[in-house]
Amino acid sequence: MNMIVTTASPATPNGTTRPQVRIVIVGHVDHGKSTLVGRLLHETGSLPEGKLEMLKAVSARRGMPFEWSFLLDALQTERDQGITIDTTQIRFRTNSRDIVLIDAPGHAEFLRNMITGASQADGAVLIIDALEGVRDQTRRHGYLLHLLGVKQVAIVVNKMDRVDFSAERFKAISDEISAHLNGLGVTPTAIVPISARDGDGVAEHTDRIGWYQGPTVVEALDRLQPARPLEALALRLPVQAIYKFDDRRIVAGRIESGSLVAGDEIVIMPAGKIAKIKTVESWPDTPVAGRQGAGRSVGITLDRELFIERGDIIAHAATAPRETRRLRVRIFWLHDKPLAKGDQLLVRCGPKESRATVVAIEKAVDPGELESRENKAIGRNHVGEIDISLSNPIATDPYTDNPRTGRLVIEVSGRIAGGGLVLSVDAGQRAVPIDIVPVESALRLDERSARYRHNGAVVWLTGLPASGKSTLAKALERRLFTNGGSPILLDGDTLRAGLNSDLGFSAADRSENIRRLAEVATHLARNGHIAIVAAVSPAREDRATARRIADTAFREIHVATPAEICEARDPKGHYKKARAGALASFTGIGDDYERPEAAELVIDTSARTVADAADEIELMLKKTGVLFDEVVDLAANI
Amino acid sequence: MDHLDQLEAQSIYIFREAFARLKKIALLWSLGKDSNVMIWLARKAFFGRLPFPALHVDTGKKFPEMYRFRDHYGKEWDLDLRVEPCPPIDAVDPTLPPAARSAARKTEGLKMALGKYGFDGLIAGIRRDEEATRAKERVFSPRGLEGNWDVRDQPPEFWDHFNASPPQGAHLRIHPILHWTEADIWAYTKRENIPIIPLYLAKDGKRYRSLGDRDITNPVASTASTIDEILIELEQTKVPERAGRALDHETEDAFERLRVAGYL
Numbered sequence: 001m002n003m004i005v006t007t008a009s010p011a012t013p014n015g016t017t018r019p020q021v022r023i024v025i026v027g028h029v030d031h032g033k034s035t036l037v038g039r040l041l042h043e044t045g046s047l048p049e050g051k052l053e054m055l056k057a058v059s060a061r062r063g064m065p066f067e068w069s070f071l072l073d074a075l076q077t078e079r080d081q082g083i084t085i086d087t088t089q090i091r092f093r094t095n096s097r098d099i100v101l102i103d104a105p106g107h108a109e110f111l112r113n114m115i116t117g118a119s120q121a122d123g124a125v126l127i128i129d130a131l132e133g134v135r136d137q138t139r140r141h142g143y144l145l146h147l148l149g150v151k152q153v154a155i156v157v158n159k160m161d162r163v164d165f166s167a168e169r170f171k172a173i174s175d176e177i178s179a180h181l182n183g184l185g186v187t188p189t190a191i192v193p194i195s196a197r198d199g200d201g202v203a204e205h206t207d208r209i210g211w212y213q214g215p216t217v218v219e220a221l222d223r224l225q226p227a228r229p230l231e232a233l234a235l236r237l238p239v240q241a242i243y244k245f246d247d248r249r250i251v252a253g254r255i256e257s258g259s260l261v262a263g264d265e266i267v268i269m270p271a272g273k274i275a276k277i278k279t280v281e282s283w284p285d286t287p288v289a290g291r292q293g294a295g296r297s298v299g300i301t302l303d304r305e306l307f308i309e310r311g312d313i314i315a316h317a318a319t320a321p322r323e324t325r326r327l328r329v330r331i332f333w334l335h336d337k338p339l340a341k342g343d344q345l346l347v348r349c350g351p352k353e354s355r356a357t358v359v360a361i362e363k364a365v366d367p368g369e370l371e372s373r374e375n376k377a378i379g380r381n382h383v384g385e386i387d388i389s390l391s392n393p394i395a396t397d398p399y400t401d402n403p404r405t406g407r408l409v410i411e412v413s414g415r416i417a418g419g420g421l422v423l424s425v426d427a428g429q430r431a432v433p434i435d436i437v438p439v440e441s442a443l444r445l446d447e448r449s450a451r452y453r454h455n456g457a458v459v460w461l462t463g464l465p466a467s468g469k470s471t472l473a474k475a476l477e478r479r480l481f482t483n484g485g486s487p488i489l490l491d492g493d494t495l496r497a498g499l500n501s502d503l504g505f506s507a508a509d510r511s512e513n514i515r516r517l518a519e520v521a522t523h524l525a526r527n528g529h530i531a532i533v534a535a536v537s538p539a540r541e542d543r544a545t546a547r548r549i550a551d552t553a554f555r556e557i558h559v560a561t562p563a564e565i566c567e568a569r570d571p572k573g574h575y576k577k578a579r580a581g582a583l584a585s586f587t588g589i590g591d592d593y594e595r596p597e598a599a600e601l602v603i604d605t606s607a608r609t610v611a612d613a614a615d616e617i618e619l620m621l622k623k624t625g626v627l628f629d630e631v632v633d634l635a636a637n638i
Numbered sequence: 639m640d641h642l643d644q645l646e647a648q649s650i651y652i653f654r655e656a657f658a659r660l661k662k663i664a665l666l667w668s669l670g671k672d673s674n675v676m677i678w679l680a681r682k683a684f685f686g687r688l689p690f691p692a693l694h695v696d697t698g699k700k701f702p703e704m705y706r707f708r709d710h711y712g713k714e715w716d717l718d719l720r721v722e723p724c725p726p727i728d729a730v731d732p733t734l735p736p737a738a739r740s741a742a743r744k745t746e747g748l749k750m751a752l753g754k755y756g757f758d759g760l761i762a763g764i765r766r767d768e769e770a771t772r773a774k775e776r777v778f779s780p781r782g783l784e785g786n787w788d789v790r791d792q793p794p795e796f797w798d799h800f801n802a803s804p805p806q807g808a809h810l811r812i813h814p815i816l817h818w819t820e821a822d823i824w825a826y827t828k829r830e831n832i833p834i835i836p837l838y839l840a841k842d843g844k845r846y847r848s849l850g851d852r853d854i855t856n857p858v859a860s861t862a863s864t865i866d867e868i869l870i871e872l873e874q875t876k877v878p879e880r881a882g883r884a885l886d887h888e889t890e891d892a893f894e895r896l897r898v899a900g901y902l
Contacts, residue, residue: 020641047876090773091819115794148796240651240654240655240658241654241657241658243685245684245685245687245689248685250685252654252683253654254647254650254651282682282685283681283682283685283686284686286685293639295639295643295644295647296643296647297646297647297648297650297651297654297682297683299685334794348799351655407797409796409797409799411803414801414803415793415801416793416795416799416801419794419796419797
């Protein structure tokens with residue numbers, strides 16, 4: 001069945017454009033949203049021919065009185081349940097505006113639909129039943145509008161016919177809702193008494209509300225302002241993709257704010273690399289001359305080949321966004337399972353995605369009651385403020401600086417579970433991003449190696465839990481130190497207590513844990529130390545990453561103690577717990593350990609002493625050019 | 639940026655998101671005004687090419703002008719065109735009214751094509767203003783394993799963040815022109831000089847506002863023989879766009895039943 005006729009297209013043949021304003025209508029269930037929308041369509045002459053007659057006929061067939069709300073509740077299921085299920089977009093015109101009306105459902109179950117609708121709105125109409133007054137839902141919707149950044153809110157007090165058009169009742173409700181909204185920093189643009197069913201106050205003043213001098217609903221809508229242009233803000237071009245369809249390497253994305261033009265010097269965040277815009281590409285005509293502003297989906301080429309990936313942000317160097325791994329966010333939560341400290345999430349900030357951990361919950365509020373709860377968790381349909389730690393750095397802005405880039409969504413199991421506004425980004429960032437040039441050490445490598453009598457290296461011990469990695473690592477550390485070297489032990493678990501405290505044990509987090517271990521170890525190796533890493537590192541791919549990072553300094557040792565012996569040792573009791581099912585993602589009792597194929601050394605600790613094994617490692621380090629030795633006397637070791 | 643520029647930029651953004659986040663997508667090309675605009679927008683998004691197949695699920699009952707258009711522009715636009723057939727009418731739910739049953743063949747054909755290629759995303763040119771159930775759609779709309787649409791459990795979608803992880807074996811419908819209106823489509827077609835099928839322009843006092851199968855599509859009374867005249871007509875008309883589509887009017891819920899089952 002057909003709903004809407006489109007009269008409103010600003011792109012009229014004669015070229016006139018009228019401001020378009022997107023409006024959401026919210027409020028408590030049954031306070032009359034759908035009825036008001038039906039009325040507005042009728043009063044503004046926006047209904048298709050025969051629509052009204054058809055609906056009246058349908059009502060008659062069903063033996064029900066005609067309801068204005070039927071216009072919207074086109075779906076069978078909705079008429080059966082008597083509640084609006086989802087956001088519907090409808091267009092009509094007032095004197096000077098094209099209005100896109102987003103009808104959002106008021107049933108608590110469907111809050112996510114309301115948020116979906118309201119997040120796209122420039123303004124809102126909050127509807128209140130004159131008899132019932134301000135309810136939880138009313139307050140919650142008001143709060144969410146504020147949270148979503150909808151600043152223009154017109155209040156409609158509906159069903160005045162049920163309170164005999166009482167001016168006193170109207171004033172009482174006006175005062176209550178105004179106080180609530182003022183507390184959120186929102187000033188209503190109008191408060192209109194109406195009867196949507198009978199039409200009073202919708203498009204016309206009637207005698208029954210003769211005591212009211214303000215605008216009708218249509219007039220109130222006519223005064224709403226379209227969204228402000230974002231051109232004036234700093235340039236933000238989040239990268240959606242890099243295309244190499246032909247000989248061009250095009251960086252594609254939508255300018256969220258600011259503007260750019262060929263020749264601009266830009267910085268790519270969070271890496272901080274600098275480049276110039278060579279061309280702005282388009283189709284069918286390319287390249288495009290002239291400045292491109294906020295809202296445009298563009299493609300640019302750069303004057304140099306830099307590593308860029310989806311999620312990076314292109315900005316002007318002087319006004320670049322901050323790079324951060326810590327965010328304070330005000331969120332609304334839509335997921336069934338409450339959000340708690342320690343939860344692992346996926347955060348999306350524009351096209352950028354990053355795994356994240358909730359490190360603190362500062363506030364948790366039920367917007368219906370508006371009192372802060374115990375700060376343990378944020379329940380479904382509640383809001384709160386949280387601190388999150390990200391597993392890789394992102395570039396973002398506080399939403400007060402940039403409403404487009406300063407917001408993010410949270411995903412749980414591949415589905416959007418909440419959204420929020422960035423309140424602040426971690427301090428202590430580079431104020432002005434520059435090309436990263438690592439500061440060279442004051443010492444030359446040969447100075448260090450002359451003292452330590454070895455080159456830098458990453459000695460990577462991999463193997464099942466309890467295979468003897470840490471024991472061996474400590475023995476090796478002692479041995480090297482005794483000989484005047486500079487060994488440094490990096491144990492996987494040690495780093496997890498500090499540097500890697502934001503990581504869990506999912507496959508992705510384990511990979512990141514290994515990556516960071518490798519980076520730290522490599523840094524030490526490049527400065528002449530021998531970094532001894534003891535980590536299960538079960539995934540071949542992760543060890544390959546470590547090898548790639550450490551490059552020629554990498555020496556892999558597979559501590560290949562048989563699994564049954566490892567389990568029999570079980571010094572930390574992990575095997576026992578895992579067998580009892582109390583330790584998820586524990587490596588060892590499945591076949592999830594991927595044996596190295598080409599380790600520099602394989603050692604089975606079940607068949608030899610620790611000193612013996614340390615000897616063997618030392619020999620390998622000599623043979624492979626890490627330890628300086630007068631002459632490696634092979635015969636002595638036979 | 640004018641209104642059309644804004645619509646265009648938004649659609650391009652959606653195309654690029656779909657291409658970046660899904661593994662194997664295709665564009666549903668129905669040969670009508672909307673999907674032609676859609677192809678044009680995709681070529682804008684990807685600098686002149688369509689980097690994924692254009693899928694025409696062919697009921698075999700389109701107008702000859704439509705087939706001619708397909709064959710000509712499929713080549714000219716260098717599309718990776720996949721024409722897929724639909725099953726015979728008796729393979730379709732016999733409880734549907736006749737026109738809806740005829741349209742449901744397309745749903746079945748679509749399912750067969752999905753099974754054949756294993757797409758995880760299908761780009762479709764539906765618009766919110768066409769029809770009430772379409773008004774409730776998401777831009778990225780998950781479909782169940784049977785291709786069905788659960789209108790009561792749609793994921794939240796806001797701030798241009800889309801749910802792009804369909805469950806294993808299910809797929810997503812992506813709607814890059816959901817926010818466009820009929821008038822927008824024509825104004826943009828004119829501005830960009832996008833080719834159209836002549837059936838949309840009035841001849842002998844009639845024109846098609848919406849093109850479907852020959853047997854279930856009727857023309858409307860009109861004298862609009864140019865796009866400019868169509869735009870003026872749309873300014874004034876109160877007749878809904880799909881008035882000529884029989885399947886929308888057979889029973890109150892026929893269209894919704896079709897969509898829940900996976901129709902576009």
